[in-house]
Amino acid sequence: MDAHDILTTSYLFRDLDTELLDIFARATVVKRHAKGSLLFLHQDEATQFYVVGSGWVKLFRETLDGKEAIVDVVNAGHLLGETAIFEQNHYTSSAEIVEDAVLASLPLSLLQEKIEADPKLAMKLFTAMSRFRRQQEDELEHRDLQTAPQRIGCFLLRLCDPNHNGPVRLNLPYDKMLIASRLGMKPETFSRALNRLKEETQIHIDGATIEMSSIQQLSHYSCSACSSSYPCQDLG
Amino acid sequence: MDAHDILTTSYLFRDLDTELLDIFARATVVKRHAKGSLLFLHQDEATQFYVVGSGWVKLFRETLDGKEAIVDVVNAGHLLGETAIFEQNHYTSSAEIVEDAVLASLPLSLLQEKIEADPKLAMKLFTAMSRFRRQQEDELEHRDLQTAPQRIGCFLLRLCDPNHNGPVRLNLPYDKMLIASRLGMKPETFSRALNRLKEETQIHIDGATIEMSSIQQLSHYSCSACSSSYPCQDLG
DNA sequence: CGAGGGTTTGAAGTGCATCAAATAGTGTGG
DNA sequence: CCACACTATTTGATGCACTTCAAACCCTCG
Numbered sequence: 295m296d297a298h299d300i301l302t303t304s305y306l307f308r309d310l311d312t313e314l315l316d317i318f319a320r321a322t323v324v325k326r327h328a329k330g331s332l333l334f335l336h337q338d339e340a341t342q343f344y345v346v347g348s349g350w351v352k353l354f355r356e357t358l359d360g361k362e363a364i365v366d367v368v369n370a371g372h373l374l375g376e377t378a379i380f381e382q383n384h385y386t387s388s389a390e391i392v393e394d395a396v397l398a399s400l401p402l403s404l405l406q407e408k409i410e411a412d413p414k415l416a417m418k419l420f421t422a423m424s425r426f427r428r429q430q431e432d433e434l435e436h437r438d439l440q441t442a443p444q445r446i447g448c449f450l451l452r453l454c455d456p457n458h459n460g461p462v463r464l465n466l467p468y469d470k471m472l473i474a475s476r477l478g479m480k481p482e483t484f485s486r487a488l489n490r491l492k493e494e495t496q497i498h499i500d501g502a503t504i505e506m507s508s509i510q511q512l513s514h515y516s517c518s519a520c521s522s523s524y525p526c527q528d529l530g
Numbered sequence: 531m532d533a534h535d536i537l538t539t540s541y542l543f544r545d546l547d548t549e550l551l552d553i554f555a556r557a558t559v560v561k562r563h564a565k566g567s568l569l570f571l572h573q574d575e576a577t578q579f580y581v582v583g584s585g586w587v588k589l590f591r592e593t594l595d596g597k598e599a600i601v602d603v604v605n606a607g608h609l610l611g612e613t614a615i616f617e618q619n620h621y622t623s624s625a626e627i628v629e630d631a632v633l634a635s636l637p638l639s640l641l642q643e644k645i646e647a648d649p650k651l652a653m654k655l656f657t658a659m660s661r662f663r664r665q666q667e668d669e670l671e672h673r674d675l676q677t678a679p680q681r682i683g684c685f686l687l688r689l690c691d692p693n694h695n696g697p698v699r700l701n702l703p704y705d706k707m708l709i710a711s712r713l714g715m716k717p718e719t720f721s722r723a724l725n726r727l728k729e730e731t732q733i734h735i736d737g738a739t740i741e742m743s744s745i746q747q748l749s750h751y752s753c754s755a756c757s758s759s760y761p762c763q764d765l766g
Numbered sequence: 767c768g769a770g771g772g773t774t775t776g777a778a779g780t781g782c783a784t785c786a787a788a789t790a791g792t793g794t795g796g
Numbered sequence: 797c798c799a800c801a802c803t804a805t806t807t808g809a810t811g812c813a814c815t816t817c818a819a820a821c822c823c824t825c826g
Binding site: 336355356357358359361363365377379380381386387409410411413416417419420421423424425426427428430431433434435437438439478518519520521523 | 572591592593594595597599601613615616617622623645646647649652653655656657659660661662663664666667669670671673674675714754755756757759
């Protein structure tokens with residue numbers, strides 16, 4: 295995958311004028327990152343932002359007493375660190391590679407310059423930020439109103455293609471431990487909640503493989519405790 | 531308070547070119563809203579956005595089974611409904627007046643038109659969105675990592691002037707019931723947590739009045755369980 | 767004064783966390 | 797290919813924080 299390919303997986307760079315896209319592509323460095331490596335730290339000085347080409351990256355913050363809160367876990371097509379533009383060039387969270395990843399890195403200064411010059415690009419970044427904001431609101435609502443098994447159900451639904459009909463079979467995208475903290479629970483709770491979900495919805499779970507006879511089986515269970523109805527995820 | 535006055539309480543319109551500000555001011559309608567009235571509903575078609583001149587407005591969402599999650603409770607200087615621009619002109623939450631309010635209302639179409647034309651205005655909106663996004667991240671972290679009394683302490687700290695030295699005396703800005711759900715807890719829990727906070731920090735509470743000998747008294751207690759150190763709030 | 771909501775208090779329940787230990791998986795060197 | 801070391805996951809027992817349900821108290825406002 296070259297710079298072009300990775301950039302255009304992100305909404306921000308899709309459908310951009312060829313010249314502008316080329317400018318970004320030429321300023322891009324594509325690099326492989328091993329699982330476990332740290333990309334940047336909360337409150338570090340920021341010069342680069344990233345587009346995920348493949349793999350998974352965890353965004354998190356730590357308190358003084360060593361506890362960590364996960365902000366998000368993202369994969370291909372997502373932006374990392376771009377918000378530092380609006381925060382005096384400091385990252386707003388730490389980022390760690392949790393599954394071997396290929397990342398495109400670009401200078402923040404270039405993004406800053408171009409969004410000020412190109413309203414179309416600015417609107418795209420607005421859309422991306424807005425989408426993330428909405429996701430955060432959903433997340434907050436879920437923590438308030440959904441039970442642990444419902445949150446897992448919701449997480450699984452977001453892995454599905456909402457237009458798919460009939461039986462679904464899917465794999466958990468990363469460690470159960472990580473999914474647990476992504477959903478704001480402990481590994482033990484996750485394990486038990488998954489069992490409860492299995493009992494209460496009749497879906498089939500074997501290790502990291504999930505099978506269900508239909509999406510409705512889950513959405514009925516999880517989405518009743520949410521203000522938006524399925525599919526609630528970002529499309530496109 | 532006329533349109534100009536209200537608009538310039540918001541970061542979005544402050545330091546704007548006089549001509550542009552005038553265009554917005556002429557399109558503004560200022561209206562008084564009584565406590566209890568609904569401003570708009572989640573997923574309603576949106577044509578207007580608002581700037582709060584005075585009073586308090588609750589942003590919330592409801593699930594099918596009647597539970598509600600509070601997104602935010604805002605006062606003077608805050609924007610309402612402006613994000614509908616990026617959501618196909620639909621509001622992303624409901625809004626209810628919780629303390630008699632004066633609101634300036636403006637057409638979304640005008641905002642849309644002007645941010646596409648004026649990069650400076652666009653950058654201001656970016657800053658406002660970014661600030662809100664950060665606040666949401668903090669909120670999520672707090673729900674994860676802080677206890678109920680710590681969250682109340684954090685809430686109180688955000689009502690203080692961080693540069694103030696010595697004894698502080700302040701009033702709760704709205705109903706305890708509402709503060710409770712703003713912080714994601716039940717009224718009973720709030721009441722008990724407030725007592726616990728009193729015991730554990732030696733601050734003085736009488737009805738809606740809070741007194742403490744210094745800000746440190748609280749920040750030491752609440753901010754130890756948070757990734758950002760006091761003052762964590764948005765300045766300016 | 768009395769009605770009605772806001773607030774507090776008490777008693778009991780629920781869900782998730784914690785601590786501890788067993789089990790399953792994975793990768794390593796022999 | 798096996799045994800070991802190490803990590804991920806599961807299970808059990810117990811504890812704590814917040815919720816729920818119920819009732820009292822308080823405050824305000826007609």
